[in-house]
Amino acid sequence: xxxxxxxxAEYISKQFAGHTALNNVSISVPRGKIxxxxxxxxxxxTTLIRIINQILAxxxxxxxxxxxxxxxxxxxxxxxxxxxxxxxxxxxxxxQVLYLARLKGLSLTEAKEKTKKWFLRFEMQHWWNKKIxxxxxxxxxxxxxxxxxxxxxxxxxxxxxxxxxxxxNAEQIKQEIIRLRTEGATIIFSTHRMESVEELCDHIAxxxxxxxxxxxxxxxxxxxxxxxxxxARISGNTDLIRTALTPKATLLHExxxxxxxxxxxxxxxxxxxxxxxxxxxxxxxxxxxxxxIPSMHDIFIQKVTQGKx
Numbered sequence: 001x002x003x004x005x006x007x008x009a010e011y012i013s014k015q016f017a018g019h020t021a022l023n024n025v026s027i028s029v030p031r032g033k034i035x036x037x038x039x040x041x042x043x044x045x046t047t048l049i050r051i052i053n054q055i056l057a058x059x060x061x062x063x064x065x066x067x068x069x070x071x072x073x074x075x076x077x078x079x080x081x082x083x084x085x086x087x088x089x090x091x092x093x094x095x096q097v098l099y100l101a102r103l104k105g106l107s108l109t110e111a112k113e114k115t116k117k118w119f120l121r122f123e124m125q126h127w128w129n130k131k132i133x134x135x136x137x138x139x140x141x142x143x144x145x146x147x148x149x150x151x152x153x154x155x156x157x158x159x160x161x162x163x164x165x166x167x168x169n170a171e172q173i174k175q176e177i178i179r180l181r182t183e184g185a186t187i188i189f190s191t192h193r194m195e196s197v198e199e200l201c202d203h204i205a206x207x208x209x210x211x212x213x214x215x216x217x218x219x220x221x222x223x224x225x226x227x228x229x230x231x232a233r234i235s236g237n238t239d240l241i242r243t244a245l246t247p248k249a250t251l252l253h254e255x256x257x258x259x260x261x262x263x264x265x266x267x268x269x270x271x272x273x274x275x276x277x278x279x280x281x282x283x284x285x286x287x288x289x290x291x292x293i294p295s296m297h298d299i300f301i302q303k304v305t306q307g308k309x
Contacts, residue, residue, distance in 0.1 A: 003067045006031045006155055006186045007052065012061035014047055021047040022058070023210040029155075029188060029203075034181050036201035036218075037190040038296075040304060043207045045190045046083060049159050052188070053080050065155070076105050079153040083160040083190075087132045087140055094128035097147050104151035111150070118146045122172070137164050145173060149180060156180065157188045162196070174200065194297035204296070208304055218296060225299050228267040229292040230276060233260045236284035244279045260287060 007029040014022040022044045029035045037045050050056040052063065054072065063070035065077070088096060094115065101111035119125050122142055132140060141164055149156060158177065162170040174196055181187055189200060197204065198218060205215040214221065229252070234241065238261060242251060248271050253264040267276060273291060280286055294302075 004031060005029055005064075006066060007070075007188075008064040009048070009052070010062045010064075012048065012051060012058045012063070014044075014051065014056065014058050020210045022051075022207075025061075025205075025207065025210075025212045027205045027212070027215065029186060031186055032181070032184055033202040034177070034187045034189055034200050036197055036204040037188060037207065038194075038197065038204050038300060039192060039207035041192055043192075044210045045192075045207055046159060048207070049080075049082075049157055049188070049190055052157065053078065076151070077154045079104075079148040079151065079156045081145060081148040081156075081158045081161055083163060087144060089133040090131060092129050092131055093124070093135070093143055096132060097143060097150065100147040101150050104153075106151055114150050115146070118150065121176075122146070138166060138169050141165060142169070142173075145176075149176075149185075153185075155186050155188065157190075159190045160192075161189070162191075162193070194295070194300050197296045201296075206300065206303060213303055214299075221299060222293050222296065225294045225302070226291065227294065228271075230265045230267065230273060231288070231290055231292055232263045232265065232280060232284075232286060233257075233288035234263065234280060234284040234286050235260055240283040241280065244282045245276070248276050248279045264292070 005028045009025065009027050012022050012025045013020070025044070025048060027035070027037070037048060039045050047056065051058050052070075054070065054075065065074045068074075091099070097115045098108070098111050101115065102108065106114065119128070124142065127135070127139070132143065135143070145161070148158075161173060161177070165173060177187060177189070177200060191197070201218055203215070203217050204221065205212050207213070230249070238254075245251060245265065247268070249265040249267050251263060252266050255262055265276060267273070277286070277289060280289075
């Protein structure tokens, strides 16, 4: 029976000339999920990814792939898209992808079949005989993305995969990452940008100043950082509404928008959302009511800012 986790890193530390890049960092990557390694630039994310890919060796700690100590024979089971792109500029696009596919163990026939399928998916059929240097940066990145996923590895690692893409192509790559996860791939996704984290990631680890300062499922982390604030869109007598709310919630903000009043409320300790709703219903017609759960961006900023204090 396969383990719940496809990859585990235990107490990993790494130093470079007196600089601590990673300090006692542990992560466990659930099988079939997208695991986000988040953090500001320079936090240690890329160092951890290079250690997972066996480009670097840790000074301390242990690494496991499918519950076995990580070793060179696992390289073929991992696909890695580095932040620093690297293609042979003088090679033709088709030759480049086939060459990299053969290095990953595919036969020539299988490599051609899979390459043509991906080229059709990305509408790249006419690129086959173009040289890499003739392509734009975004087009080159598509070629490298295909080269990364072509051999269908168990674990895919994307380091800042949207860097340099325009919004349309970034969305296409994002949808492909989601599709790969749906089809059973496990993905490690490293970024310092929060825009796509909630859409993409099932679990995250936040690294700051070489240390892991937060990890868990995105859902559980957001719930743990809830602030008991609510937004309500209502209509009714505002004076009566304020009076009814006073024992249950503090009114943080109020403004009118067309024929609605929009309220931001802070629940008093121990007061449930149902109790606030009951107070509102006495004097208001409720058009919308929702808890304001912090985004991963808000939590990211909060944790990193705390680290500077």
